[in-house]
Amino acid sequence: TFDSSNSRVVLNGNVVSGLNPSTRNLTNGITIGGNYLNSADYFKGEMAEIIFFNSNHSDTEREEVEGYLAQKWGLSASLPSGHSSSAKFKSDSTNGTGQSLDLSNGVSAIVETGGTEDVFDGGSGFSTSLWVKGWPANAEEALLTKKGWTPGVYGNLSAWLDASNAKNFAKSDGSAPSTGETFAKWYDLSGNNHHAVIEAGTPYWNSTLLGSNPGADLNGDRLRLENSETGMDGWSKLHVFTTFRYDSNTVWQYSFGKTSNVNGTSEAAWHFGLRRGDFNPPSVRAWVVNSSGTKYENESTGTSASIKGNLGLLSLFYDGTNFTVKIDGTVWKTRTASGVLQSLPTTPVRLGQSHNIKFGEFVVFNDTLNSANELKMEGYLAHKWDLEGDLPTGHTYKSSAPSTAEGGWRIERASTGDDAIALNMVGAGGEYSSNVPMNDNQWHHLVTTFGGGNKKVYVDGVQVASASQTGSVTASDLPLTFGDPVAKNKDRPKIDDVRIYNGVLSAAEVATLYRNGAGDIGQPKFAITSPATVSGSAGRSISYQIVVDPAYGMTGYNSTITYELLNAPSWLSVGSSSGTVTGTPPNSGTYIFEVKGSNTLGSAVKEVTLNVYSYGDWNYALSFTTDYSDGTPLTDWNMLVRFSDDTSTEAGTAGFRYSQANANGGDLRFVDKFGSELKYEIANWNTAGESQVWVRVPSLASDANITAYWGNPNAGLPSYSSNGEVWDGYFGVYHLEDSTGAAKDSSSYANDLPGANSPTVVSSGMAGSSYSSTSAA
Numbered sequence: 001t002f003d004s005s006n007s008r009v010v011l012n013g014n015v016v017s018g019l020n021p022s023t024r025n026l027t028n029g030i031t032i033g034g035n036y037l038n039s040a041d042y043f044k045g046e047m048a049e050i051i052f053f054n055s056n057h058s059d060t061e062r063e064e065v066e067g068y069l070a071q072k073w074g075l076s077a078s079l080p081s082g083h084s085s086s087a088k089f090k091s092d093s094t095n096g097t098g099q100s101l102d103l104s105n106g107v108s109a110i111v112e113t114g115g116t117e118d119v120f121d122g123g124s125g126f127s128t129s130l131w132v133k134g135w136p137a138n139a140e141e142a143l144l145t146k147k148g149w150t151p152g153v154y155g156n157l158s159a160w161l162d163a164s165n166a167k168n169f170a171k172s173d174g175s176a177p178s179t180g181e182t183f184a185k186w187y188d189l190s191g192n193n194h195h196a197v198i199e200a201g202t203p204y205w206n207s208t209l210l211g212s213n214p215g216a217d218l219n220g221d222r223l224r225l226e227n228s229e230t231g232m233d234g235w236s237k238l239h240v241f242t243t244f245r246y247d248s249n250t251v252w253q254y255s256f257g258k259t260s261n262v263n264g265t266s267e268a269a270w271h272f273g274l275r276r277g278d279f280n281p282p283s284v285r286a287w288v289v290n291s292s293g294t295k296y297e298n299e300s301t302g303t304s305a306s307i308k309g310n311l312g313l314l315s316l317f318y319d320g321t322n323f324t325v326k327i328d329g330t331v332w333k334t335r336t337a338s339g340v341l342q343s344l345p346t347t348p349v350r351l352g353q354s355h356n357i358k359f360g361e362f363v364v365f366n367d368t369l370n371s372a373n374e375l376k377m378e379g380y381l382a383h384k385w386d387l388e389g390d391l392p393t394g395h396t397y398k399s400s401a402p403s404t405a406e407g408g409w410r411i412e413r414a415s416t417g418d419d420a421i422a423l424n425m426v427g428a429g430g431e432y433s434s435n436v437p438m439n440d441n442q443w444h445h446l447v448t449t450f451g452g453g454n455k456k457v458y459v460d461g462v463q464v465a466s467a468s469q470t471g472s473v474t475a476s477d478l479p480l481t482f483g484d485p486v487a488k489n490k491d492r493p494k495i496d497d498v499r500i501y502n503g504v505l506s507a508a509e510v511a512t513l514y515r516n517g518a519g520d521i522g523q524p525k526f527a528i529t530s531p532a533t534v535s536g537s538a539g540r541s542i543s544y545q546i547v548v549d550p551a552y553g554m555t556g557y558n559s560t561i562t563y564e565l566l567n568a569p570s571w572l573s574v575g576s577s578s579g580t581v582t583g584t585p586p587n588s589g590t591y592i593f594e595v596k597g598s599n600t601l602g603s604a605v606k607e608v609t610l611n612v613y614s615y616g617d618w619n620y621a622l623s624f625t626t627d628y629s630d631g632t633p634l635t636d637w638n639m640l641v642r643f644s645d646d647t648s649t650e651a652g653t654a655g656f657r658y659s660q661a662n663a664n665g666g667d668l669r670f671v672d673k674f675g676s677e678l679k680y681e682i683a684n685w686n687t688a689g690e691s692q693v694w695v696r697v698p699s700l701a702s703d704a705n706i707t708a709y710w711g712n713p714n715a716g717l718p719s720y721s722s723n724g725e726v727w728d729g730y731f732g733v734y735h736l737e738d739s740t741g742a743a744k745d746s747s748s749y750a751n752d753l754p755g756a757n758s759p760t761v762v763s764s765g766m767a768g769s770s771y772s773s774t775s776a777a
Contacts, residue, residue, distance in 0.1 A: 001056050001057065001062070002056065006343060007019075010062065010066075012075070012078040012079060012080070013063065013066050013070075013078070013079040013080045013083045014080055030052070032047075032050065033047070048073055049069060049072070049073070051065065051069075053065075058192070058227055058230055058231025058232075059227055059229075059230050059231065060084060060192070060193050060227045060231060061192075061231070063083055063084040063085055064084070064085065066079065066083070066085060067079075067083070067084070067085020067088060067089070068085075070085065071085070071089055071099065088101060088102055088107050089101060089102065090102045090494055092133065092494060093496050094131040094443050094496045094497055095566070098496075099496075100131075100133070100494040100495060100496040101482060101483070101494065101495050101496070102492070102494050103143075103482075103483040103484070103492040103493055103494065103495065104491060104492040105492075107483055107492075108191065108481050108482060108483035108484060109481065109482040109483065110191050110479050110480070110481050110482075111479055111480040111481070111482070113479065113480075117146075117476065117477050117478060117479050117480075118475050118476075119480075120146050120480040120500055121146065121407070121408065121473055121474075121475045121476060122146070122408075122409050122425065122428075122450065122473035123472055123473060123502075124428075124451060124471070124472040124473075125450060125451025125452065125502070125503055125504050126409075126449075126450060126451065126473075126500065126501060126502055126503070126504075127447065127448065127449040127450070127451075127500070127501040127503065127504055127505040128144055128411055128446075128447065128448050128498075128499070128500055128501075129445070129446070129447045129497070129498070129499040129500075129501070129505070129510075129513055130143065130144065130411075130445075130446055130495050130496070130497060130498040130499070131443055131444065131445055131446070131495065131496040131497050132438060132443070132444055132446050132493050132494070132495055133441065133442060133443045133444070133493060133494045133495075133496075134441055134491070134492065134493035134494055135413070135419075135438065135439040135441075135493055136412065136413035136484075136492065136493060137174070137491060137492065138167070138175075138176070138413070139413055139414065139415050139416065140167070140412055140413065140414075140415050141412060141413050141484045141492075142410045142411065142412040142481070142483065142484040143411045143412060143446075143482075143483070143484075143493065143495060144410065144411040144480070144481070144482060144498065144500075145408070145409075145410040145411070145412065145478075145480075145481050145484060146408035146409055146410070146476050146478055146479070146480045146481070147406065147407070147408035147409050147410040147424060147426060147476060147478070148406055148408060148476070148478055149404045149406050149407075149476075149477070149478070150189065150190070150477070150478055151190075151241075151363050151365075151377060151380075152190065152477075152478075153477040154365075154369055154373035154376060154377055155239065155365040155367050155368075155369045155373060156365055156366050156367040157190045157192075157363070157364075157365055158190060158192055158194065158231070158232060158364045158365060158366045159188050159190050159192060159194040159225060159228070159232070159349070159362070159363070159364040160188060160189040160190040160361075160362075160363050160364075161186050161187075161188060161189070161196055161216075161359070161361065161362040161363075162189055162361050163186070163205065163209075163214055163215045163216040163359055163360050163361065164213065164214050164360070164361070164384070165214070166178070166179075166205055166207070166214070168186065168187050168189065169183040169185065169186050169187065169205050169216070170183060170184060170185045170187070171183055171184055172184045177204070177205045179205065179206050179207040179208070179214075180204060180205075180206055181204060181205065182202045182203060182204045183203060183204065183205050183216075184197065184198060185197050186216060186223065188225070188226075191481065192227075192231065193226060193227055194225040194226055194227055194228050194231060194232070194349070194364075195225070195226045196223040196224065196225050196226075196351060197223065197224055197226055198221065198222075198223060198224075199221075199222040199223060199224040199350065200221055200222040201218070201219060201220060201221025201222060202219065202221060203216060203217060203218045203219055203221045203223065203352075204216075204217050204219060205217075209358055210243075210245060210311050210358060210360050210385065211311065211386060212386070213311075213360060213385055213386065214360075215245075215358050215359060215360050216358065216359045216360075217356075217358050218351065218352035218356070218357050218358065218359070219356065220352075220354055220355060220356050221352055222350055222351070222352045222353050222354075223350065223351040223352060224348045224349070224350055225348055225349040225350070225351075226348075228258070228348040228349040229344075229345055229346055229347060229348050230345045232258060232348075232349050232364070232366065233258065233269060233341070233342075233343045233344055233345055233347075235340065235341050235366045235367075236320050236340040236341070237317075237318060237319050237320060237366070237367045237368045238270055238288070238316075238317060238318045238341060238364075238365070238366065238367075238368070239315070239316070239317040239318075239364075239365040239367065239368045239369050239374075240256075240270075240272075240314075240315065240316045240317070240362075240363070240364050240365075241313075241314070241315045241361070241362075241363040241377050241378070241381060242256065242313075242314050242359065242360075242361060242362045242363065243311055243312065243313050243314075243359070243360035243361050243381055243385045243387065244307070244311070244312060244314070244357055244358060244359045244360065244362075245307065245308075245309065245310060245311045245312065245357070245358045246274060246277050246282055246307055246308045246309070246355070246356070246357055247277065247308070247309070247355070247356035247357070247358075248277045248278050248308075248355070248356060249274055249275070249276070249277035249278070249282075249354070249355035249356070250275070250276060250277070250278055251275060252273055252274070252275040252285070253273060253274055253275075253353040253354050253355050254271045254272070254273045254274075254350065254353050255271075255272050255273055255274050255284075255351075255352065255353075255355075255357055256271065256272055256349070256350065256351045256352070256362065257269070257270050257271025257272055257273070257287075257349065257350065258270055258271065258344060258347055258348070258349045258350075259271040259287075259344075259347065259350070260347055260350075262285065262287070265289055265293055265295045266289075266293065267344075267347070268287055268289050268342070268344075269288070269289055269341050269342045269343070269344050269347070270287060270288045270289070270316075270318065270341060271286070271287050272284070272285070272286045272314065272316055272325070273285045273286070273287075274355060274357075277308060277355060279308075280308050280309070281307070281308060282307070282308045283299070283300070284299070284300065284307075285297065285298070285299040286298045286299070286316055286323075286325045286333070288318045288323050288337065288341060289341070289342040290337070290338065290339030290340060290341060290342060291339055291340050291341070291342050291343065292339055293342065294337075294338075294339065296318075296323045296335055296337040297335075298323065298325050298332070298333030298334070298335060299333075300332070300333060307327065311358075311360060311385060311386075311387060312327060312328060312387075312390075313327070313328050313329065313378065313381050313382055313385070313387050313390065314326065314327050314328075315374065315377070315378065317368045317369070317374075318337065318341065318368070319368040320337070320338060320339065320340065321336065321337065321338065322334055322335070322336055322337060323335055323336075323337045326378075328382075328387065328390035328391060328392075329378045329382065329390070329391040329392050329395050330392045349364070360385045361381060361384070361385070363377070363381075375395065375396045375397060375402075376397070376402040378391065378395070378397065379391075379395070379396065379397025379398075379401050379402045380397075380401060380402055380404055382397065382398075382401075383397070383400075383401035384401075388401075406426055406474070406476075407426045407427065407473070407474035407475050407476035407477075408426055408473065408474070408475075408476030408478055409423070409424060409425040409426065409428075409473050409476075410422070410423075410424040411423060411424075411446070411448055412424060412484075414431065414433035415431060415433075416433075417433065417435060418439070419435045419436065419437075419438070419439045420433045420434060420435050420436070421433065421434065421436045421438070421446070421457065423448045423450065423455055423457065425450060425455075425473045426473060426474040426476070427471055427472060427473050427474035428450065428455075428469060428470075428471040428472060428473050428474075429455065429467075429469045429471065432455050432465075432467055432469070434457055434464060434465035436457065436459050436464055436465075437459060437464075438459060443496075444459055444460055445458075445459065445460050445461060445513065445514045446458070446459060447459075447505060447510045447513065447514075449504045449505050449510075450469065450473075450504070451503070451504035452504050453468060453469065453470055454466055454467065454468060454469060455467055455469040458507075458510045458514075460514055461510055461511045461513070461514030463507060463510075480500070482495060482498060483495070499513075505521075509521045512605075515566060515567070515594050515605050515607075520602075520603065520604075520605065526548050526549060526550050526551050526557070526561075526597065526599070526601065526602075526604055527548065527549045527604060528546060528547065528548050528549075528595060528597060528604050528605070528606040529547050529548065529549045530544070530545060530546050530547035530595070530606070530608075531608075532606065532607065532608060532609065533608070533609045533611065534608060534609070534610050534611070534676060535610070535611045535612070535613065535675070535676045535677045536585055536610060536611070536612045536613070536674065536675035536676055537585075537612065537613055537614070537615060537671055537675035537676075537677075538585055538586065538587055538588045538612055538613070538614040538616075539584065539585075539586070540584065540585075540671075540674075540675035541582060541583070541584045541674065541675065542581075542582065542583060542584070542585065542610070542674045542675045542676065543580060543581070543582050543674040544580070544581040544582075544595075544608065544610075545579060545580055545581070546563050546574070546579035546580075546581065546595045546597060547579075548561060548579075548597050548604065551601060554601060556599065556600040556601050557601065559599040559600040559601070560577075560599060561579070561597045561598065561599045562576050562577070562597070562598050562599070563575065563576055563577070563578070563579040563595065563596065563597055564576070564595075564596040564597075564598070565581065565593055565594070565595060565596070566593065566594035566595075566596055566605065567592070567593050567594055568591075568593035568594075569583070569585075569591055569593070571583045571584060571585065571586065572591075572593065574595070579595075579597065581595065585610070585612040585675075587612070587614070588612045588613055588614035589612055590609060590610070590611055590612070591609075591610040591612065592607060592608070592609050592610070593607075593608055593610070594606065594607050594608065595608055611677075612675075613677055615669065615671070615709050617712050617714065617715070618667070618669065618709040618710065618711055618712045618715070619660065619710075619711030619712065620657075620660050620661075620709065620710050620711035621707055621708065621709045621710075622654065622655070622656060622707065622708050623705055623706070623707045623708075624705075624706060624707075624708070625703070625704065625705050625706075626639065626700060626702075626704050626706070628700055628701070628702055628704065629702050630702065631702070633699045633700060633701040634697075634699070634700040634701075635698065635699055635700075636696070636697075636698060636728075636729065637696075637697045637699075637700040638694050638695070638696055638697075638726065638727070639694070639695045639696075639697050639700060640692060640693070640694060640695075641670075641680075641692075641693045641694075641695050641708070642690055642691070642692055642693075643656050643658075643665075643690065643691040643692075643693065644656070644689060644690040644691065645657055645658055656708075656710070658687040660710060660711045661710040661711060662710075662712075662713065662715070662716075663687070664682075664685060664717065665682050665685045665691065665693070665710075665717075666715065666716045666717035666721075667709075667710050667711065667712045667713070667715035667716075668680065668682070668693065668708065668709070668710050669708070669709040669710075669715075670695050670706055670707070670708055670709075671706070671707045671709065672697070672704065672705075672706055673703075673704070673705040673706070676698075678695050678696060678697060678698075678706070679695070679696045679718075679720040679721070679725050679726045680693050680694060680695045680696065680720075680721060680726060681693070681694045681721050681722070681726040681727070681746055682717075682721065683735040683737055683746075684735070684737045692735075692737075694726060694746075695726075696725075696726045696727075696728075723748065724746065724747045724748030724749070724750070725748070726746070727746055727747040727748070728748070730747045731747065731749065732745050732747050732749060732751055733745060733746040733747045734746070734753060742754045
């Protein structure tokens with residue numbers, strides 16, 4: 001890190017000591033892999049990723065980036081214990097691989113979009129998809145949010161403490177305080193984690209502390225802003241706004257600022273302090289100290305408005321040229337100044353010191369606001385805290401507050417109901433909530449959609465709530481945030497695989513996304529073309545081959561595919577490289593699982609239904625091997641099987657008997673060696689002679705062992721035996737076995753042929769009896 005006057009090296013999350021800080025500039029630019037080019041002083045090693053930021057980040061921000069890189073490159077173990085990123089990512093994830101984001105203890109992630117924060121506004125139609133494990137502890141805690149307003153729309157916001165709502169505070173147990181209760185933490189709403197924590201005393205929150213408004217009573221206590229030691233030092237510019245009230249004090253004390261001593265130049269970067277609070281108006285002082293140790297002071301015993309006993313609005317700014325303090329929108333003191341602020345890397349920003357001060361709001365920018373935005377901030381705070389009457393005549397916002405219209409949307413725990421989830425959209429119906437079956441500490445897939453006149457909620461691929469809704473979501477200047485920047489409970493949900501769509505997902509697309517954490521929608525990089533339905537027999541090994549259709553012509557289409565099973569019963573397994581699914585079903589029934597293939601292009605998933613049958617009610621079975629001997633298997637082959645009594649052997653000898661089967665042969669079943677039931681059609685059933693049965697075999701190889709079952713008086717002809725499924729893909733199939741009437745078409749088209757010129761039956765055709773005629777039929 002480098003801020004034009006100081007530099008620092010951090011290796012594996014640890015600050016390297018004993019280095020000589022540099023004060024050079026970047027006049028000669030930045031080189032990668034070289035130190036002094038003219039001496040050929042080059043880097044001899046490997047690099048994986050380099051990121052440049054044009055700012056000197058706080059420790060918290062630095063650790064965010066370190067955490068990202070460590071997780072990505074497998075270096076998490078190299079980070080020191082206590083590194084902030086270590087608590088954010090958990091190995092507990094949707095499908096058992098990768099990691100999830102743990103929202104506990106105030107973790108949230110902001111999606112910055114380079115100033116175009118309307119990217120995720122939602123408009124008149126959008127959808128969200130995420131996996132959730134756990135449940136928000138309090139009402140209105142968000143899983144995803146783009147809703148609300150922030151002073152950050154006016155400038156580079158560093159910290160924002162707002163006492164107007166108890167939920168912005170936490171007691172020691174993490175819950176929000178009731179009026180009069182002490183708090184342990186005052187949350188920073190800026191998203192920069194500069195939360196105010198107790199350094200001394202027992203401050204409390206009160207719902208009517210500042211007139212009819214709530215407030216934080218420091219009660220002679222002191223607060224420290226977390227991560228503000230290095231997160232708020234070395235700035236060249238500064239702008240602070242606050243609403244507060246003094247009660248009494250007789251010695252110099254700081255009211256707020258980055259200082260440990262209001263009288264020590266070397267111990268202060270900036271502050272606003274108090275002396276003789278027993279006077280009215282009191283004696284106040286404001287300092288900034290530049291990096292050269294030059295102090296710029298504004299001090300007076302007289303103010304244009306009293307801030308003792310009354311709530312006051314103060315703004316303090318330093319732009320490297322001027323240092324100015326305004327009270328209630330009127331300039332109190334100003335003076336010329338120069339230089340960047342003094343860096344105090346071990347001194348935090350503090351609020352209060354041994355005198356009774358009460359805060360309504362405290363806002364810090366690490367830059368100066370332009371005059372228009374400064375007036376807006378003053379107007380916002382004045383009207384919010386009933387101070388508009390104290391603004392000077394002619395102030396732009398004396399009569400009405402600036403527009404801070406709230407916009408955006410949130411996916412959150414509803415305002416009422418322990419198990420209710422809400423889709424909260426400003427400008428499009430507000431909060432829409434429904435109880436959902438998710439509060440069981442298990443992973444669940446949550447989808448919300450809005451558009452086409454409806455808003456819907458899906459859980460685990462199934463729609464659980466819907467309502468009519470039109471309109472458009474009001475645009476929001478807030479960035480999209482994963483988690484809730486205010487909710488800091490220890491126990492919070494984990495989230496995984498978060499997606500935002502700028503359209504309305506259909507029910508089919510939601511169901512596709514819900515595949516035990518491995519679903520996807522859109523154009524796949526390759527397709528799984530193997531059947532979606534397969535059959536098997538209880539107690540008999542099955543085999544299912546995953547077949548993919550590569551994206552020919554796309555770079556990487558021929559890269560190695562790895563196969564997986566998702567949501568499969570324990571007795572099923574798959575060869576990761578072969579894609580062959582095998583297993584022995586223990587019982588009959590219907591089993592649904594997913595097969596997945598992945599290569600360098602991406603992945604594809606397909607749902608497969610396995611219908612397992614039991615043939616325990618069939619009394620007879622006979623296995624046979626076909627006489628097909630060619631080395632290349634036949635596909636979608638219709639195989640002729642002939643049945644007849646063998647009267648030369650005894651009844652107990654292996655063989656088929658018409659007397660053991662149903663009168664019409666309807667109890668016949670054929671099963672291949674993998675347990676799959678094969679479809680068949682009886683072309684001719686002749687109990688006095690030979691019968692012909694056509695069996696559809698998806699693949700016929702030389703070792704095709706098939707078992708025929710019969711002898712179940714309760715079994716009837718299956719539907720596939722007469723609806724044409726056996727002849728799928730044929731335009732017409734005519735066995736010509738009947739002696740009268742039309743020639744029956746066995747295909748699904750049922751285009752029977754009428755007889756012509758009195759066709760006659762030939763007793764021994766190619767397959768059985770058949771028609772012959774002197775003219776076409």
